[in-house]
Amino acid sequence: MVFAAPNEALTQAREVLAADPSPLHASVAHQVIGIWQRDFGDTRLALTHLRRARDLAARADSADREADVLATLGVALVHTGRTRQGLAAFERGVARGTGHTRARVLYRRAYAWWVLGHHREALEDVRRAVPVLRQADDVIWTARALTLRATVHLALGAVERAEADFAAAEALWETTGQEHDKADSVESRGLAAFRSGDIPAALRLLDEAEERYAKLGTPTFMLNIRRCEVLMAAGLAPEALAEADAAIRALDGIGGQSTRKAELLLTAARAARLAGDARTATERAALAVRLFAGQRRTWWETHARLVLLEARYAAGRGSGRLVADAAAVAERLASFGAPAAPEASLLAGRTALSLGRRADAERHLAAAARSRHSGPPTARVTGWVAQALRARAAGSTRGVLEACRRGLDVLDDHRMTLGAPELRARATEHGAELAALAQRASLACGGPRRLLVWSERWRATALSAPPTRPPADPVLLSGLTAYREIAARAEEARREGRPVPALEREQRRLEREVRSRTLHMRGEAPGDGHRFDVGRLLRRLGDEVRLVELAVVDGRVHVLLCGQGRVRRFQAGxxxxxxxxxxxxxxxxxxxxxxxxxxxxxxxxAAGRRLQELLLGPVADRLGPGPVVVVPPGRLHRVPWALLPALRERVVSVSPSASSWLRARETAPPSGGRHVLVRGPGLVSEGAEVPELAARYGRPTVLEGDAARVPRVLRELDGAALAHIAAHGAFRADSPLFSSLRMADGPLIVHDFEHLARSPYRIILSCCDTARFASVGADELLGLVTALLPLGTAGVVACSVPVNDAAVVPLMVALHKGLAAGLSLAQALRDARAALPGDAVHRATGWAFSAFGAA
Known part of the structure; x- marks a missing residue:
C-alpha cells in the first residue's frame, strides 16, 4: 500500500503504532513510515524508523521480517550517501532471508547497485531474483524487477532489451492496483522512447506520468531528471536548468535523498553547459563530483567529471592536463560500457587539436568517431563531429564536407520525427558545429557556390518542410480557448487597475498546458530542405533580381551576391x-x-550608413538597379533594411533562407481571390485604414467589433488571397509561439495559425512587433511571420519595432493602392514609403516595415 496509496498507508501505519501492537506488527508499521519518509520526505526520519523496524523484527524472532527491513534500510542508507553501511545491511539481509524474501532482498540490492552505477552487479542480482519471484507468483515484485532490469539495460545502451522488459512489466502492472508503480512504468516507457530517439513520445509519456504522480501526491525528482534529459536533447537546455534547480530546492526543503540531489546537480550542470553558462556548469558539476565521490558512486562521479571538464574547456581552460583527464574519463566510461565514452574522447581529441598535439588528437578522435554508425542520433552526431575534426587535421576538405554532410543527414532524419515547429527549430543546435566546420572548409578551399550551398544547408531548416498539422485534439483546442479567455480577462483587469496575479498564474498554467500538448506532436513528412540547387536559384533570379545572402564564418560577415547566372563572395564587417x-x-x-x-x-x-558598411561592405555598389532579396542570419532579422542607403529607394524583400524565397516564389495564389480585412480593438488610430480599404476592394470580408473573434477570424483567413490585420501585436521573447494579435475575444497566437489548412497567400500586419523573431537553434527563427510562411503564405508585410499608429494609416492605404495596380508586396511597400510625408515620424514608420517572402 505504501506505493499504491502512500498517504493512506502512512495513516494506517500510525494507527497500528497507536494501538500497542506486537513487535512483529510494529516492525511492519515502522518500516512503512520509513519507506514513506525515504521516498517522499525526510531521509533522517526514514533511518530512525527503519532502524526501529529492524530492532523490532529481531525481537519478534522473524528472520525473514528482519531480512526484509534490512533491505529497505540498505536502500535508505545508500540514498543518504552511506554506501558502505548500506551494502553491509544488504549482506546481512541476504544472509538472513530465505526463498521468496531473499529474492525481494536481492531485487532491492540490485536497485542499490543501479543507484551506485554498478550495472553488472545489478543485472546479476536481478537474474537471481526474477525466477524465484515468478515461481512464487509475486506479480508486483516481478514487475518491479523487470522494470529495474530494463532501466539498467538503458543505462548500458541496450534499448531493445529494455523495451522488451518494460513491455513485460507493464503487462503485469495492468493486473494490479499499484498506482505508483503504474506511474513509474509510464515514466520508464518515456525514458525508453527518449533513448530510442522519439522525443515527442518521451515528452507525452513523462507528462502522463507526472499527472499520475500528482494524483498520488508524491514528489517526482527522478521524473524531473528524466524530463530534463529529454528537454536538453530537444534543445531546451535553459528550461532543463530551471527545472533541475527548482527540484534541488524542493529536495533540500524536505531533507530528501542526497543521492537524488547529486543526480539533479549533474543534470543541472549538463543543462548549464548546453545553455552556454560555463560558470554555473562548473559549479554544479564540481559539487556533484564531491557528492558522488562521498557516496562511492564511481559511475556517476565519472559522468560528473566529464561535464566538469567540458565546462572548463568551454570557459577557455584547455590544457595538456585537460587532455589527460578527459582521456582517463573516456577510458573509465568505456570500461563501464557507458554510452557517454565517445563524448569524453571527443573532448580529449578536440583539446589536443587546439594545442597542436596531432598524434594525441588523432588517437582520441578516432575513438570518438567509432560512435558515428550506431546509437541514438546525438551519439552519432558526436561521432561525425570527431570524424570531421580528424579530416580537418589531415587537411582533407573533401573528408570534412563528407563528415558534415553525413552528420547533418542524421540530424535531418531525427528533426523530422519532431512535429512541433519549436522543437524542429531548436534541434538544429546539435548540428551547429558541423555546419560551421563545413562553412570554414568551403571558405578556405571552395568557391562562392560551395559556401552558398553550405550556408543554406543548416539555415532556417524548420521552414524547409511542410509543417505537421496539430491533431484534432479537444484538450488542446479547449486549452487554447481557455488561454484566450483568461488572457483577455487579465488584460481588462490591467486596464481597469484591478489586481491580476491570480489571472496571470492561471494564464501561465494554461500556456504550459498548450505548449506541452504541441510538443507531443510527431513529424509526418521527410524533409528535403538540404537539397538546395544553386542553378535553380539563379534561373529564378534571372538577370534583374539580386539575392544577397549573409554568411557568418568565425564572426565575420561574408556577402554572397547571387544573380546574372553567378555567385560572388565579398567580405564585410x-x-x-x-x-x-x-x-x-x-x-x-x-x-x-x-x-x-x-x-x-x-x-x-548615420547608424544606417554604418550598418550598411558592416553588412554589405563593397556589395552596396554592386547591386544593380533591380529588386534585391536579403537573406540575413537569424541574429540580424530585426535590421530595418529599408534604412540602409543602398536599399532605401529599392524594391527589397527579406527571406529566412534562399530556399524559403524559392518556395515562396513558386507558391501559386489560391483560386477565388478572397480579401479579408480585420480590425482589432484598442488601436489609437482605430484601424482607420480598414474602412477605406473596404471601399477600395468592393465586397471584402470585414471583421471588426465583436465579429473580430479568433474562431471567425481563422475561418475567414484560411485560404484567402489577401488578408490585412490591423490589431495590437505583442512579441513574446520568452515564448515566441505565444506572440499574439489582439482580437475582440483575446489574443490570436501563433499556435492558432498552425490550425489553418492554408494561411493567406498575402498577409499585411499593420501593427507593432509582428516582424520580431526569437533566434534559436543553429540559425532558426520563431515568430509570427515564420509560422505563416510554411503554411502557404508567399508574402508578408510586417513591422519590427513599435510605430506611430496614426502614421501607419497613410502607409497602408498607399501600400494597397500599389497592390491594386498589380505590384508585388515589396514593390508596393517601396512606393508607399515614397508617398509618405517627409517628416521624421512618417519616415521612421516606413523604414520599420519590411516585406518578407516573394509575393
Missing part, C-alpha cells in the same frame, strides 16, 4: 559590431515613433 549597431537603430526608430523626436533623425540615418 564583424557580426558582433553589426548586432550592436542594429540595436542602436532599433532604439532610434522607437524614439522617432513619437512626435517631437525629429532631431534624432540624422543620428538614425
Amino acid at each position: 564583424l557580426l558582433a559590431e553589426a548586432e550592436r549597431e542594429a540595436e542602436h537603430v532599433q532604439a532610434g526608430l522607437r524614439r522617432l515613433a513619437h512626435p517631437g523626436a525629429g532631431a534624432r533623425l540624422p543620428l538614425v540615418e
Whole structure:
C-alpha cells in the first residue's frame, strides 16, 4: 500500500503504532513510515524508523521480517550517501532471508547497485531474483524487477532489451492496483522512447506520468531528471536548468535523498553547459563530483567529471592536463560500457587539436568517431563531429564536407520525427558545429557556390518542410480557448487597475498546458530542405533580381551576391559590431515613433550608413538597379533594411533562407481571390485604414467589433488571397509561439495559425512587433511571420519595432493602392514609403516595415 496509496498507508501505519501492537506488527508499521519518509520526505526520519523496524523484527524472532527491513534500510542508507553501511545491511539481509524474501532482498540490492552505477552487479542480482519471484507468483515484485532490469539495460545502451522488459512489466502492472508503480512504468516507457530517439513520445509519456504522480501526491525528482534529459536533447537546455534547480530546492526543503540531489546537480550542470553558462556548469558539476565521490558512486562521479571538464574547456581552460583527464574519463566510461565514452574522447581529441598535439588528437578522435554508425542520433552526431575534426587535421576538405554532410543527414532524419515547429527549430543546435566546420572548409578551399550551398544547408531548416498539422485534439483546442479567455480577462483587469496575479498564474498554467500538448506532436513528412540547387536559384533570379545572402564564418560577415547566372563572395564587417549597431537603430526608430523626436533623425540615418558598411561592405555598389532579396542570419532579422542607403529607394524583400524565397516564389495564389480585412480593438488610430480599404476592394470580408473573434477570424483567413490585420501585436521573447494579435475575444497566437489548412497567400500586419523573431537553434527563427510562411503564405508585410499608429494609416492605404495596380508586396511597400510625408515620424514608420517572402 505504501506505493499504491502512500498517504493512506502512512495513516494506517500510525494507527497500528497507536494501538500497542506486537513487535512483529510494529516492525511492519515502522518500516512503512520509513519507506514513506525515504521516498517522499525526510531521509533522517526514514533511518530512525527503519532502524526501529529492524530492532523490532529481531525481537519478534522473524528472520525473514528482519531480512526484509534490512533491505529497505540498505536502500535508505545508500540514498543518504552511506554506501558502505548500506551494502553491509544488504549482506546481512541476504544472509538472513530465505526463498521468496531473499529474492525481494536481492531485487532491492540490485536497485542499490543501479543507484551506485554498478550495472553488472545489478543485472546479476536481478537474474537471481526474477525466477524465484515468478515461481512464487509475486506479480508486483516481478514487475518491479523487470522494470529495474530494463532501466539498467538503458543505462548500458541496450534499448531493445529494455523495451522488451518494460513491455513485460507493464503487462503485469495492468493486473494490479499499484498506482505508483503504474506511474513509474509510464515514466520508464518515456525514458525508453527518449533513448530510442522519439522525443515527442518521451515528452507525452513523462507528462502522463507526472499527472499520475500528482494524483498520488508524491514528489517526482527522478521524473524531473528524466524530463530534463529529454528537454536538453530537444534543445531546451535553459528550461532543463530551471527545472533541475527548482527540484534541488524542493529536495533540500524536505531533507530528501542526497543521492537524488547529486543526480539533479549533474543534470543541472549538463543543462548549464548546453545553455552556454560555463560558470554555473562548473559549479554544479564540481559539487556533484564531491557528492558522488562521498557516496562511492564511481559511475556517476565519472559522468560528473566529464561535464566538469567540458565546462572548463568551454570557459577557455584547455590544457595538456585537460587532455589527460578527459582521456582517463573516456577510458573509465568505456570500461563501464557507458554510452557517454565517445563524448569524453571527443573532448580529449578536440583539446589536443587546439594545442597542436596531432598524434594525441588523432588517437582520441578516432575513438570518438567509432560512435558515428550506431546509437541514438546525438551519439552519432558526436561521432561525425570527431570524424570531421580528424579530416580537418589531415587537411582533407573533401573528408570534412563528407563528415558534415553525413552528420547533418542524421540530424535531418531525427528533426523530422519532431512535429512541433519549436522543437524542429531548436534541434538544429546539435548540428551547429558541423555546419560551421563545413562553412570554414568551403571558405578556405571552395568557391562562392560551395559556401552558398553550405550556408543554406543548416539555415532556417524548420521552414524547409511542410509543417505537421496539430491533431484534432479537444484538450488542446479547449486549452487554447481557455488561454484566450483568461488572457483577455487579465488584460481588462490591467486596464481597469484591478489586481491580476491570480489571472496571470492561471494564464501561465494554461500556456504550459498548450505548449506541452504541441510538443507531443510527431513529424509526418521527410524533409528535403538540404537539397538546395544553386542553378535553380539563379534561373529564378534571372538577370534583374539580386539575392544577397549573409554568411557568418568565425564572426565575420561574408556577402554572397547571387544573380546574372553567378555567385560572388565579398567580405564585410564583424557580426558582433553589426548586432550592436542594429540595436542602436532599433532604439532610434522607437524614439522617432513619437512626435517631437525629429532631431534624432540624422543620428538614425548615420547608424544606417554604418550598418550598411558592416553588412554589405563593397556589395552596396554592386547591386544593380533591380529588386534585391536579403537573406540575413537569424541574429540580424530585426535590421530595418529599408534604412540602409543602398536599399532605401529599392524594391527589397527579406527571406529566412534562399530556399524559403524559392518556395515562396513558386507558391501559386489560391483560386477565388478572397480579401479579408480585420480590425482589432484598442488601436489609437482605430484601424482607420480598414474602412477605406473596404471601399477600395468592393465586397471584402470585414471583421471588426465583436465579429473580430479568433474562431471567425481563422475561418475567414484560411485560404484567402489577401488578408490585412490591423490589431495590437505583442512579441513574446520568452515564448515566441505565444506572440499574439489582439482580437475582440483575446489574443490570436501563433499556435492558432498552425490550425489553418492554408494561411493567406498575402498577409499585411499593420501593427507593432509582428516582424520580431526569437533566434534559436543553429540559425532558426520563431515568430509570427515564420509560422505563416510554411503554411502557404508567399508574402508578408510586417513591422519590427513599435510605430506611430496614426502614421501607419497613410502607409497602408498607399501600400494597397500599389497592390491594386498589380505590384508585388515589396514593390508596393517601396512606393508607399515614397508617398509618405517627409517628416521624421512618417519616415521612421516606413523604414520599420519590411516585406518578407516573394509575393
